[in-house]
Amino acid sequence: MGLPGHRRTSSHKRRRASHFALKKQNLAACAHCQKPVLPHHACLSCGWYAGRQVVAGKQKLVETKAAKHKKA
Ligand SMILES: [Zn+2]
Numbered sequence: 001m002g003l004p005g006h007r008r009t010s011s012h013k014r015r016r017a018s019h020f021a022l023k024k025q026n027l028a029a030c031a032h033c034q035k036p037v038l039p040h041h042a043c044l045s046c047g048w049y050a051g052r053q054v055v056a057g058k059q060k061l062v063e064t065k066a067a068k069h070k071k072a
Pocket of ligand 1: 033047
């Protein structure tokens with residue numbers, strides 16, 4: 001089994017840990033509903049991207065699910 005060749009000093013550990021911090025996610029505002037969206041992603045709440053509806057948003061999905069329930 002492998003063993004550590006040398007003791008890791010506290011400064012070695014801290015220097016390594018200096019790169020562990022997470023970067024803050026860059027968010028833009030949706031052009032349709034003004035909610036925060038990831039850049040180059042369709043809006044999760046309304047499904048808009050590049051000025052048009054590309055996917056069913058959360059609200060539409062809930063509506064279609066409710067409609068399916070009514071039919072069944
Ligand atoms: Zn939106």
